[in-house]
Amino acid sequence: MREAARLFRDKGYERTTVRDLAAAVGIQSGSLFHHFRTKEDILKAVMVETIRLNTALMEAAVEAVDAPREKLRALVRVELESINGQTGEAMAVLVFEWRSLSADSQAEVLKLRDIYEALWLEVLGTLRKQGDLQADPFVVRRMLTGALSWTVTWYKPERGGLTLDGLTDQVMAMMNL
């Protein structure tokens, strides 16, 4: 699944063949079907596991601090880490290969995703009530989803000297809080 995530991110789901997937783990293409019924099952498995892992990470991050503003900062930091760190391949797949999932699978995965979306909305809702946020929490979350996901296309930690903490600072600095 780790190799699948990498391949799906790099080449896209459709351009990745079952032969590519098999070769990446050193087996023949036919052998893959002993483990997964279809190619799409692999995509779905990658997405489901990613969501489970990230939900846990975000819950922990939110509980580790008290102030709502710090909770938001923690969420931003975790999401940037998720998409640009070790699990970045899988997160990118979740974002960019969504359409490749069948409608039925999409519905299943959406239920899981709602759990951690609720985390964001709770924090943003609190900031709004305190008068620290002018815009609608739903809209803000969606804008942040786009902005943070998109970093995967341009953020290169090795170059430019911008760390993930630095990037988090930039995100917080550009927000009207």
Add this chain to the structure above:
Amino acid sequence: MREAARLFRDKGYERTTVRDLAAAVGIQSGSLFHHFRTKEDILKAVMVETIRLNTALMEAAVEAVDAPREKLRALVRVELESINGQTGEAMAVLVFEWRSLSADSQAEVLKLRDIYEALWLEVLGTLRKQGDLQADPFVVRRMLTGALSWTVTWYKPERGGLTLDGLTDQVMAMMNL
């Protein structure tokens, strides 16, 4: 090309067949190749035309107002209009099907894209110099690219009563300017 943009956005480039494309304009698949040498040429043509059109729209929008803050607002409004309005299919293709373009074609299209990226950076740079922007203009532009592009996945003008002007207001309200 309009039909191609719609199909590429809805199903993705890879899942759209030349037979789909031909059927959408009421001809047979073989006939398509009289107009385009390859399927990829169609994708490239959609992207190039979209960039040309949008560069013109953005240049006009920026020149129509004076204050840097209003110029930024105008750019946001135009980009939201581009991605959610009539040309939205093509803009979405530009964003989400980028990887489906060959490396050579990507290089060509990038040159065109740089023209309107420069527009954004000029406006953001001015705001920064005036002290109205805390974050790095390059980072801000990239975050906005992600946030605004992403609206195509969730913004539905018919529902919720949020207009494009209202959405523009929300974006400006969430920015620290």
Add this chain to the structure above:
DNA sequence: GTCTATATTTGGATAGAC
């Protein structure tokens, strides 16, 4: 659990008539 071999389908592209 993996292999080899292959069935089956699909899709991009071409040829040549009209």
Add this chain to the structure above:
DNA sequence: GTCTATCCAAATATAGAC
């Protein structure tokens, strides 16, 4: 400029041996 017919390559999935 479009049609029909078809080539050819690639890709998912299966069958059965080891």
